[in-house]
Amino acid sequence: MLYLIISTMLFVLAIIIVHWIHNQYHLDIVVTPAPPPGSAPMVSVCIPARNEENNIRRCVEAVLRQDYPNFEVIVLDDRSTDSTSEILRQLAAQNDRLKILSGSDLPDGWAGKPHALYQASAFAKGEWLCFVDADTFLEPNALSSVYAKAIETNADLFTVMTKQILGTFWERTVMPLVMTALSVGFSPRKVNDPKRQDAIANGQFIFIRQSAYDAVGGHERIKDQIVEDKALSENIKWSGYRLIVAGGSQVVGTRMYTSLPEMWEGWTKNIYLGLRDQPYLLLLGAFGATLALMAALFLPVWPLLGLIWHLHGGGWKAFGVILEALLVLGYLIVIRARIAQGMEIPRWYALTTPLGAGVFAAMMLTSAWKVISGQGVTWRGRKYQPGL
Numbered sequence: 001m002l003y004l005i006i007s008t009m010l011f012v013l014a015i016i017i018v019h020w021i022h023n024q025y026h027l028d029i030v031v032t033p034a035p036p037p038g039s040a041p042m043v044s045v046c047i048p049a050r051n052e053e054n055n056i057r058r059c060v061e062a063v064l065r066q067d068y069p070n071f072e073v074i075v076l077d078d079r080s081t082d083s084t085s086e087i088l089r090q091l092a093a094q095n096d097r098l099k100i101l102s103g104s105d106l107p108d109g110w111a112g113k114p115h116a117l118y119q120a121s122a123f124a125k126g127e128w129l130c131f132v133d134a135d136t137f138l139e140p141n142a143l144s145s146v147y148a149k150a151i152e153t154n155a156d157l158f159t160v161m162t163k164q165i166l167g168t169f170w171e172r173t174v175m176p177l178v179m180t181a182l183s184v185g186f187s188p189r190k191v192n193d194p195k196r197q198d199a200i201a202n203g204q205f206i207f208i209r210q211s212a213y214d215a216v217g218g219h220e221r222i223k224d225q226i227v228e229d230k231a232l233s234e235n236i237k238w239s240g241y242r243l244i245v246a247g248g249s250q251v252v253g254t255r256m257y258t259s260l261p262e263m264w265e266g267w268t269k270n271i272y273l274g275l276r277d278q279p280y281l282l283l284l285g286a287f288g289a290t291l292a293l294m295a296a297l298f299l300p301v302w303p304l305l306g307l308i309w310h311l312h313g314g315g316w317k318a319f320g321v322i323l324e325a326l327l328v329l330g331y332l333i334v335i336r337a338r339i340a341q342g343m344e345i346p347r348w349y350a351l352t353t354p355l356g357a358g359v360f361a362a363m364m365l366t367s368a369w370k371v372i373s374g375q376g377v378t379w380r381g382r383k384y385q386p387g388l
Contacts, residue, residue, distance in 0.1 A: 003309065004317045010302075011324035015331060022335050025183035027247035029192065031160055033141050034148040040070040043143055044126030044210075048116035049088070050078035050103075052134035055255070057087050059134050064095050068143035071097075071130075076120040078103040078112060099123070111226045113203070118219040129213055131206040135255055136162060142251040146207050149246060156212040156241035157233060159201040160248025161188070164343060165255040172345045173356040174263060175256070180339065181360065188245040191233075199237040200245065203229030204254045212241045226269075260359075268367050299329055300354050 045063050049056050056075075063073050077085050077100060092098045101123060106115055121129055128150075130143065139145075150158035164179065166172045190198040206229060216235040225231035237243040257263040306314070306321030314321075336350035 003314075004320050007302075007306070007321040007324050011328060014299075014328045018328070018332050018335065021180065021184055022339075024187050025180070026187065026189040027161065027245075028189060029149070029153060029244060029246040031145050031149045031246050031248045031251055033139075033250060034145040035141075036067050036069055036144045037147060040068060040147075041127035042125060043068060043071040043128045043130050043147070043207075044121075044124030045071060045073045045130045045132055045143075046117055046120035046124060047073070047075045047132050047134055048078055048113055048120065049075055049080060049084055049134045050112065050116070051080045051082045051084060053080075053082040053084050053087060054258075055135045056084050057091065058137055059132070060088070060091050060098065062137045062139075063132065064091075064097060065140045066138065066143045067140050068147065071143060072125065073098045074101060074120045074123055075099070076101045076103050076116045078116045079105070110223045111228065114219040114223050114225060114228045117228070118223070121213065121218060124210070127210055129206075129208050129210055131203065131208070133204045133254070136204045137165075137253050137255075139251045139253075142248075145251045146205075146248070150207055150244070153244045153246075154242055155207075155244040156209050157201060157236045158207040158244045158246065159229075159233070160205050160207075160246050160252055161202055162204050163249035163253040165253050166343065166345055167255070168258060170260040170263060170359075171257060172340075172349045173352040174260075174359050176336070176339050176343055176345075176349070177353070177356045177360045178267060179343075191237075191243060191245045194237075194242065197238070199230070199233040199243060201229040201233035201243070202245070205248065205252050206232070208232075208236070212236060215239065216241070264363065267363050268370070299325075299332070303329070 047056075047059060047063070052059075060073065060075060075088055075098065077088055079102075088098075088100045092100050101119060103116055103119055106112060110118075117131055128147070130146075132138070146158060146160065149155075164175055166175055186198065186200040190196050191200050216232075216239050219228060219232070221235060222228055222231040233243055257266055302325035303322050306318050306325055309321065310318035332353060333350045336353050337347040340347045340349045
């Protein structure tokens, strides 16, 4: 009877946790396709590019196809060592709207992306700045649609959660779980509430008034922050400006990583940099890693333990354990299947949840160790230590 009681307690706890985790993501504001505005202030699209030969052509060409009537495109080539520079020269020769800047050496005390965007924004002439990552691709109506929603919501910084383009097995196995974890730590509904201190932005696409950007010191004020999007959002919101996070999957897409090694390097870096200066997030990350390990290791074993007990004379009590375990797994798989469908990947990837949770837990624990040990991380050929 003790085994059944323990199983029942775990059953109730697991249902509560699974339900809670998957009910934190409320995107109440959604960007829908909108026509070009009649009155169009200039928008300066700023793209930092460091060794982005696989993405930069598609990214820039997508921006240049915008139906918004008044914009410029500035790409900061951040001392790329691959063919990024040559691709940009070819594109600039075909379109005089595109301006290519060569980035300077990284000064002491600066992180790479803030320095790149600082240089690009200094060259910009727009009333609005639009920061777009090189792995992010805009639909032709993206600027018009985002501008319309930013004006409607009276936003000073308007950022969108982009559609995640997932092509490989590992992307489809791990990325949906990472997105769910992020939604737990940063609820869009809380971020959009001006009465709360919660602040986050998606650096893949940030749309910000030049006046607000300058007023909070821009990227120069956050020059040592590698998670510069979050730092910028905090400066904006905590200075009394309006911060909005919206759903943007209809107009903006991102292909962050294309392989497991890329994903490992990128997310261990992101998680590390997001956790290192905020103890409460480190604790939340440790909690998330624990839950992920439970999902990866215990959930598949739970019904097997009940089956073994049943085969050794456990009777109806063992059957009860098996039933509880299968109900939890079934509930989790149904929810994950809906998420997979929403992310436009086959629903059967819900069955890979334990595997994806294991990889996610390993990334979380690796990042936490990097924080504790002071090892730092390497990204795009640059080493970042705990002091930067």
